[in-house]
Amino acid sequence: MAGESPPPFGAKKPAPGPSVKTFSCPSCGAGVILRAVGQSISVVCGSCGSVIDVTNENYQILSSAFQKNKVIPLIPLGQKGKLRGETWQVIGFMQRCDGSELYSWREYLLYNPFKGFRWLVESDGHWNYVIMTKSKPTIQHGDAKFLGETYKLFEKGTGKVTFVVGEFYWKVSAGETVQVEDYVCPPRILSSESGDQETVWSLGEYLDPGVIQAAFAISQPMPGRIGIAPAQPVKSSLLLRPLARYWAFFLVALLALQLLTVMLSSNEKLLHLSGVYTGNDVEKPKVTESFQLRKGTNVEVTFQSPVNNNWLELDATLVNDSTGAQYNFEQGVEYYYGSDSDGSWSEGAQHQENVISSVTAGTYHLNYQIVGPISVSAATAKEQPYNIDVRRGVVSWSNFFLALFLVSAFPVSVWWISSRYEQRRWADSNSEYNLVRSGGSDDD
Amino acid sequence: MEYTCPSCGAAVHFKSRATVFSVCTYCKSMLVRHDLNLESLGKMSELLEDMSPLQVGTRGVFERGSFEIIGRLKIGWPQGTLDGGTWNEWFLQLDDGRQGWLGEAQGFYMISFPEEDRRGVPAVSELVPGKNVLLLGGKTFVVDDIKQAQCIGSEGELPFRAPQGRKNVSVDLSAAPGSNLSGTQNAFASLDYSSDGVKLYVGKYLEFDDFKFTGLRELDGW
Numbered sequence: 001m002a003g004e005s006p007p008p009f010g011a012k013k014p015a016p017g018p019s020v021k022t023f024s025c026p027s028c029g030a031g032v033i034l035r036a037v038g039q040s041i042s043v044v045c046g047s048c049g050s051v052i053d054v055t056n057e058n059y060q061i062l063s064s065a066f067q068k069n070k071v072i073p074l075i076p077l078g079q080k081g082k083l084r085g086e087t088w089q090v091i092g093f094m095q096r097c098d099g100s101e102l103y104s105w106r107e108y109l110l111y112n113p114f115k116g117f118r119w120l121v122e123s124d125g126h127w128n129y130v131i132m133t134k135s136k137p138t139i140q141h142g143d144a145k146f147l148g149e150t151y152k153l154f155e156k157g158t159g160k161v162t163f164v165v166g167e168f169y170w171k172v173s174a175g176e177t178v179q180v181e182d183y184v185c186p187p188r189i190l191s192s193e194s195g196d197q198e199t200v201w202s203l204g205e206y207l208d209p210g211v212i213q214a215a216f217a218i219s220q221p222m223p224g225r226i227g228i229a230p231a232q233p234v235k236s237s238l239l240l241r242p243l244a245r246y247w248a249f250f251l252v253a254l255l256a257l258q259l260l261t262v263m264l265s266s267n268e269k270l271l272h273l274s275g276v277y278t279g280n281d282v283e284k285p286k287v288t289e290s291f292q293l294r295k296g297t298n299v300e301v302t303f304q305s306p307v308n309n310n311w312l313e314l315d316a317t318l319v320n321d322s323t324g325a326q327y328n329f330e331q332g333v334e335y336y337y338g339s340d341s342d343g344s345w346s347e348g349a350q351h352q353e354n355v356i357s358s359v360t361a362g363t364y365h366l367n368y369q370i371v372g373p374i375s376v377s378a379a380t381a382k383e384q385p386y387n388i389d390v391r392r393g394v395v396s397w398s399n400f401f402l403a404l405f406l407v408s409a410f411p412v413s414v415w416w417i418s419s420r421y422e423q424r425r426w427a428d429s430n431s432e433y434n435l436v437r438s439g440g441s442d443d444d
Numbered sequence: 445m446e447y448t449c450p451s452c453g454a455a456v457h458f459k460s461r462a463t464v465f466s467v468c469t470y471c472k473s474m475l476v477r478h479d480l481n482l483e484s485l486g487k488m489s490e491l492l493e494d495m496s497p498l499q500v501g502t503r504g505v506f507e508r509g510s511f512e513i514i515g516r517l518k519i520g521w522p523q524g525t526l527d528g529g530t531w532n533e534w535f536l537q538l539d540d541g542r543q544g545w546l547g548e549a550q551g552f553y554m555i556s557f558p559e560e561d562r563r564g565v566p567a568v569s570e571l572v573p574g575k576n577v578l579l580l581g582g583k584t585f586v587v588d589d590i591k592q593a594q595c596i597g598s599e600g601e602l603p604f605r606a607p608q609g610r611k612n613v614s615v616d617l618s619a620a621p622g623s624n625l626s627g628t629q630n631a632f633a634s635l636d637y638s639s640d641g642v643k644l645y646v647g648k649y650l651e652f653d654d655f656k657f658t659g660l661r662e663l664d665g666w
Contacts (some may be wrong), residue, residue, distance in 0.1 A: 010563050019664035021493075038494020039550065041529045055520070056492070085634045087666075113495040113583070113663050114652050116551015131665035134552065134588070134649045135629040145622075147629060169550050198589055 001180075009037075025050060026059050035076065035091045036111045040167035046077070048281040049165070051172055062171060071095050074110055074122070081216035083129060083207075088112050092166035092217070096159045107166060117169065120212065121204065125222065126229035127212050128189055128204035136188060136201055137183070142433030144183040144190055146380045151183030151190045153431040154230045159193065182230060186238070189231035206231040228425040234427060236418035247411040252391075255406060258400045266393035270299070273388040277305075277312060277370050279381035285369040290321055293392060297363045299327075304351035305386040307335045310383050311348075316368035318356060327356050355396060366390065447482045449473055456482060459514050460537050463601040466515075474598070478626050491518055491597040492545065496532055496548060497660045500600040504546075504655035506555055511536040511544065515600030519614065521591040530620065535582050535602050543603060545645060546655075547634070553630040553655070556647030565644055568613050568637045574621050585617035585633050612638035618649070 006276035019036040030047035034040060034054055042062060043052045051062040073093040075081070092109035104135030112118075119130035128346065137146035162175040179194040187206040192199050209222040228234065245420045270291045277283060293299070313332035319325070331354040337346035368388070371419045377379040447456045450664035466475045467488055474485040502513045515535035521528060531549035538544060547554040564578045568590075571577070576585045596608040619631035630649040635642060 019666070036495055038496065038530060055529070055530065111551075112498045112664055114660075116652070132550075132552075134632070136586070136618070136619045136621040168528070180524060 001397075010436060011069065012256045015150045023057075023059055024334040025052065027052075027061055027064055034167060035078070035089060035168060036113070036169070039111070039113075039169055040091070041169055042054045042171045044165045044172060046165050047312050049241055051164075053171070054167065063173060069163065071106070073106070073108065074220065074223070075120070075212075075216045076234055078167045079216050081212075083110075083118075083211070083215045083305070086112055086115055090166075092164070094164040094172070097160050097162050099158045101160070101162075104162060112309050119202070119204075121222070124227060124229065125209065125225035125231060127209055128229075128231055129206045130191070130202045132376065142431055145182075145188055146183075149185050149188070151185040153181065153433055154184045154189075154426075155182045156180070156430065161281060168313050181413070184230045186231050187233040194289040202229060206233055216257070226420055227428065230425065230428070231295045232425070234418060234421040234425070236414045237422060239414055240313050240418050243411045247407065250407045251404075254400065258395075265395045266297070267395070268392050269389065269393055271366065271388070271390035273368075273390075275370070275386060277384040277386060278370050279372060279375055279383060280372065282370075283370045285367060288366040288368070290363050290365045291390075292363055293359060293361050295334055297359060297361075298355050298357045298394060298396065300353055300355045300391045301331065302351060302353050302389040302391075303331050303333060303386065304389075305333050305384050306350050306442070307333055307348075307384060309336050309338075310382060310384065311372065312386060314368060314386075315369040316366055318359065318364055318366055319359075321365060323362065325360070325362075327359065328355055329356060344428040353392065355398075357396070359392075447475075447477070449475065449484075449486075450482055451484050456603055459512075460543065460601060460603075462543055463515070463535075463603050465598075465603070466601040467599045468530060469599075476605055485605070488597060488608055491583065491599065492530065494530070495517075495663060496530070496662060497666075498532070498534055498546075498657070499659070499661045502534075502657055502659045502661075504657045505518065505537070506544075506650075506655065507536050509540050511538040513600070515545070515602040517595055518605055519593045519599040520596040521593050521614075525560060525658045535600065542558050543646070552649060553616065553652060554634075554649050555655075556632060556634055556645035559633075559644045560646050561647045565635060565642055568615070568635075568642075571615055571635075577617060579617075579633060579644070584620040585631070586620040588618055590615050610638070612636050626635060 019235040021037050022031055025028070025032050025048060027050040028048035030045060032043055032045050034043060038344065040054050041347050043054050045052060050064045052074065053060040053062050074088050077090055079091060080087055087116050088110035090108050091111045093106070095106050096105055096397055097104040101236060104260045105121060108120040110118040117132065119132055120422045121128045135147065137151065144151040151389035157180055158177050159180045160175055161172065164172050181192045183190040189204040190202050191204065209225065211219070223398070256404060271288055273288065299318065301316070305312045311334035313330060316328040335348040335350050337344065339345065361438060370386060372384060445458045447458065448457050449468040449471060451473040452468060454468060454470040455647055456466055456468055456475060457635040458466065458477065464477050466477065467473070468475060470501065471490045473480040474488050476485060500520060502509055502517060506644055507594055513534045515536045518530055519533060520530045534542040534546040534548065542557060544555060544557045547556070559580070561580055563581055566577060571587050571590055573587050573607055577585050577587060580631050589613045593610055593612050593614040595606050597608060598606045615635040617633040619629060632647050636643040
């Protein structure tokens, strides 16, 4: 030995571990396969349903044949598939039902000797890929705060094993019942299962059935999806939050812009004209004095007259003194009121604003004519006083409201579509906090 | 340090100065290290097979250092309680001189280190699953499970005598919800109550890939 260094400890390669172990069921003699050797605690014989202790090689029977209705797993035991870049082997399957025993779901236990265990849970044709977690959420008023996300309580209930086959890392038992709580933040679902001794948390993620089908090479058609699953991502709902942020941003920008416009607008008075429309003859066209527009701007003309069951109209042209460029417009006021069987009514207004946008700089005057009802008899003719105000650089609110509509139309539609989906999703929830959330939806 | 197995004469190599116990790779004698020689406590019965991908000699990384697995305890908890089963505690020699443990149970991996600060460690009788415990001067952990454990086998070198049948109560704890453990959603602590007294280990739950293991065992079909 002297002078020769011994082989480093552990360098002697132990024989590789067995991939699977097989033995005969002590109850019925059928072959039983053990895949997670050293990890599995119990195996349920696929032939007779006996639960066998596999923590040692005595293969003691823990319970016998409690299962009346056999369920064939869609993914057979022993099947391997690749999910999220990892190979997983199905080693256990169970069907569980809720307290009413009317609603059942199916759970597949997946094993990888390096990565541990995962679950695939199928209910109503919807699939969740589930990992156990030792991190625990903080629960408050039906919300579970977990890794920076808020999960909303969806359901509280029980889960009772109604059928089981394959191997598990605990002692499965007939009718084993746990308390279940589900919290959702699509596409994720956070669940707790509480037994007598401990509470176990797990985090699931919604997977498209096609992903499961491809991963495990399932040739049969996948069970059809019913309804909206608790963790099912709805595109419009996922879009809502980023959209709301953009919307808020644009809204603030729009308001700021409008505020700026209001502050910077000159709103300068150019002309004030007033007169009386006699009503017994056609009024003559009139020409105003000239006024200056120092720079390109909009021009607002306000026409006002205290008409009652009457109307009056202003026909006018804004004319550039030097170029002769013309802006024609007409605007009228009409106001009617009365009463009928429904009570009193009124319609119309006694003033009207008209904005001519983008008028170039220059010297202008206004040609105008007042038009109204003409009475042949002077006795019945109604005199109508009127006012015309011409201003420049006024704030346009119509552009603001148009922009507001354009910015809001898409987010509001998405919100509406999303709320329809969410109502369908939450219709299945039994959370006492749910009523508030779904806006008092009571279609349960 | 080199010794000779008093039972079969094979060379027994100790990598760490801190270990006192080893199992002869050839004859499976359980050996206790004294100053100059080894004392045999008898032969260990064959370890139950398992599918663990780890083995004595596997290397891995943690934080900025690396480690080598130099020993293993296989722990079982007896039947008659609610559950029964086994898990592995792999003993680690870190390149910076520290020693630690890598627990491997139900696909979870937890790395932990002995903690001398035992303020707030309660008596085992006070513990129930779900109870909060203040450790390390006010950090909140919650008891996940309590197991009456028993050493059902060991290999490699270990820092204490670990003959088959050594009994202890093993308590696993994790960060309590909303706890004040800074940035450690995955905090892990373990309390070990045995006739030697109580030991506290503190560390983290990590994923298999985090350790970047090399020298793994080959598993048929995987």
